[in-house]
Amino acid sequence: MAVVAGTSTAPSSATPTAWTAGAKPSNEPTRGRAERADVHAEWAIDADGSREPGSNSASSSSSVTGAWRPGGLPGNRQFAQLGALHLESGAVLPQVRLAYETWGQLNADRSNAVLVLHALTGDSHVCGPAGPGHPSEGWWPSVVGPGRPIDTERWFVIAANVLGGCQGSTGPSSPGLDGRPWGSRFPSLTIRDQVAAEIALADHLGIDSFALVIGGSMGGMRAVEWAVTVPHRVQRLVLTATGARASADQIAWNSAQVAAIHADPGFAGGDYYDHALGGGPHTGLGIARRIAHTTYRAADQLEERFGNQAQHGEDPLHGTGRHQVTSYLDHHADKLIRRFDANSYLVLVRAMNTHDVGRDRGGLEEALGRIRARTLVISFDSDRLFPPAMATRMAQAIPGAHEHLASSPVGHDAFLLPHPDVEQWVRDFLGS
Secondary structure (H helix, E strand, O other): OOOOOOOOOOEOOOOOOOOOOOOOOOOOOEEEEOOOOHHHHHHHEOOOOOEOOOOOOOOOOOOOOOOOOOOOOOOOOEEEEEEEEEOOOOOEEEEEEEEEEEEOOOOOOOOOEEEEEOOOOOOOOOOOOOEOOEOOOOOOOOOEEOOOOEEOOOOEEEEEOOOOOOOOOOOOOOEOOOOOEOHHHOOOOOHHHHHHHHHHHHHHHOOOOEOEEEEEOHHHHHHHHHHHHOHHHEOEEEEEOOOOEOOHHHHHHHHHHHHHHHHOHHHHHHOOOOOOOOOOOHHHHHHHHHHHHHHHOOHHHHHHHHOOOEOOOOOHHHOOOOEHHHHHHHHHHHHHHOOOOHHHHHHHHHHHHOOEOOOOOOOHHHHHOOOOOEEEEEEEOOOOOOOHHHHHHHHHHOOOOEEEEEEOOOOHHHHHOOOHHHHHHHHHHHHO
């Protein structure tokens, strides 16, 4: 059963409820509320760290892919060559490479390592400014950094670009053994395959156990898989805005995104890397992003922010323009096609669709019962993609888990945004 700490909190201007060892169980998860003053400020923040307002028009990238390619500026990336990886499908992926970044110093007994796992369109650049090799600032600056809940002056933080991604790790845009991009030849991956690559990275770095493994959304899927696959290597576990298996609703939304990319003639069956500049499946990837981003935000917040208002200077009533919410989605689509790869998007979405920690392990409860880590599960009351009931099911099955329900008007993307209660919960949990 889940062990739930504390009682309902006041708004965030008050002291947030802290996780405490031996807290008295209750029948409801602890709740926390975000400041309403942040409702509008966060609209310009996305998972890639960009903080720009919506654009007046959509545009297309001049490149066939937004992937980081060999020969590009590495920025703060380091690269680990991990050799061949045997996949769940039976295929073998040769010469696997993971791009990763680190912050802080690993102590003498290697006991202060923290693994941060990114979501679908994230990457290894968790914190730090934009610069050469990193077109956007870090995507989780409210949680990771000096003096933050995961304090890089105390903890040695590692974040890798996921296997199958497009920001330095082996993925469809990477060269295969023949020097050509993998493209359509890239094998299917599962969340377990991605975790296997991350375990190989930990071995490469000489880290036997993590003081904390933390992730949200797709990163949370990998985090819970870490704790089930190698329970002795995870001391603490934080799962935020995530679940132990994909839901029918998530698979449905993801399937629509996959169909949008496949329908784009520029996709060319996945082999578009030799197309002329301006080619590639930008339209399909942009539509996929519009669909996804709609699920990342709460309907009430979209209504509050945009309503049915026309974009400035445009006239949708007479067919000569867009609504504000359309412009907002166009902006996020345009940003994604400039920094992401359509094939990687497909590989990662399909891995999410097949996520199920209970597969071949006797079911969810049996699998989650294997976890030894002290566990904190956080959900958001407005999250329609990973609703709180999914978190509660995990918390009830993980031995001794603590569950918090955060209040936010944002929706799923709330896990990426500053939230005083969530930050305090993570700080106290990591300090315990």
